[in-house]
Amino acid sequence: MRAALLDQISATQPVTPGLPRPRRYLVALFAMLMSATIFEGYDITIFHLCTPDIARTFHFGDPVIGLIATIVRFGGMLSFFVVILADRIGRKPIISTTVLCYTLLTLLTALSSGVWSFTIFQSSAQIFLAAEFGVAITMITEEFPDLQRGRAIAGLHMIAFLGVTAAGLVYAAMSESRFGWRGMYFLGILPLVLIAFLRRGIRETARFTALERAREAGDRPRIPFWNAIRNSLRPFGGAYRPRLLIVASLWNSIGLIGGPTVTYFSLYARRDHNWSSAQVASAVILAYLMGTIGSLLCGFLIDRVGRKFTAAMTYLISAGAMYWLFRSDTHAAILAGEVVTMFAYQAARTATSALSTELFPTEIRCTGYSLCAQVLGQICWMLSPVVVGLLSKPLGGLGSAASILAVGPLIGVVILVLFVPETRGKSLEELSPPPFAEEE
Secondary structure, three states: OHHHHHHHHOOOOOOOOOOOOOHHHHHHHHHHHHHHHHHHHHHHHHHHHHHHHHHHHHOOOHHHHHHHHHHHHHHHHOOHHHHHHHHOOOHHHHHHHHHHHHHHHHHHHHOOOOHHHHHHHHHHHHHHHHHHHHHHHHHHHHHOOHHHHHHHHHHHHHOHHHHHHHHHHHHHHHHOOOOHHHHHHHOOHHHHHHHHHHHHHOOOOHHHHHHHHHHHHOOOOOOOHHHHHHHOOHHHHOOOHHHHHHHHHHHHHHHHHHHHHHHHHHHHHHHHHOOOHHHHHHHHHHHHHHHHHHHHHHHHHHHHOOHHHHHHHHHHHHHHHHHHHHHOOOHHHHHHHHHHHHHHHHHHHHHHHHHHHHOOOHHHHHHHHHHHHHHHHHHHHHHHHHHHHHHHHHHOOHHHHHHHHHHHHHHHHHHHHHHOOOOOOOOHHHHOOOOOHHHO
16 A cells, blocks of 8 residues: 555655756746736736726626635635646646636636626636646755745735736726726736746756656656545645645635735725725725735745744734724825735734745645645635625624634744744755655
């Protein structure tokens, strides 16, 4: 039984990835992968800004907005079935395919004729956008040197600001045009096609290549796809189960910040406090600019003082800022709350992303990241908009309902302090021995 499990997972000895990649290639790799976060930023900002416009087009209220946000986020959870292929056939083919699928579904979103077609197309698009981001983070983790991983991951998160800025700059004009929110989706299609072309220069990661060579040297064939799906959770039933549950809990704790803020800020500001479209767009751009600075600072800190301290600090700040945001009434206070919330939230995501990839071995790194960050870890993000939408009326408004969920990161701090190991400066092989290796 043990031998069969070892064959299914691949080699059980630590994989030596070979010589480090040349600096020139690492720079090119980063450039080719950064579109994953640019379009994540662009896509999430469209929903962030256009929620009131989409609600007006399809004539629905707060509970339906929350339900749509939940269904769309569920698409991101389904990305697991795409990401798992990266642990089977490689990182390169998946990262090259996801951008094409996301492009097609973005076009269909812009052409949607009703609320359900919009929801289905957007949810499907999230499958491939989330998968692209997960594989991109994994490739950065595997290719960059140990002492630069944190900054490289932070840099990938920071680039999302370009997408946020692009969406914010065109929103005020586009929302008043005949294209409306649909035009925001149309604008992203041409750059996506260009990116798909440029990614032909990406190589397979050295660690996955070494793993494949070890498999071939041992004459171990790849197991059938559906068997791979069934077996994908098996490594997490042993030594890696605690890590899976711990990191997923961290993602859920900060998801209680992201879900309500991204879904409801625009509606809260425009409908409840009479902000203009231009004011909302400016606030979102400024907030994500500070989020970019938060990611940059986080990348510096996680490589200097450690993952645990940095994550705990950013979790605490995000909790306080979100509570302030949704409990404030003046323009200045709401703006400050939004800006500080996004600063801390993006920094917290960066620190948690580093932990999510570092705590799993090469054989199951993509699977582990996807399960933690995009499946189990998205439950609270997915459900929180529905909870806020349903509680909005009984509690007297969006602000009262959303502010309750600021408790999430406080729970995350407790988990960080008690259960998370420090990973700063350690090699991936040192942090994560191969699955089942302890049975030898």
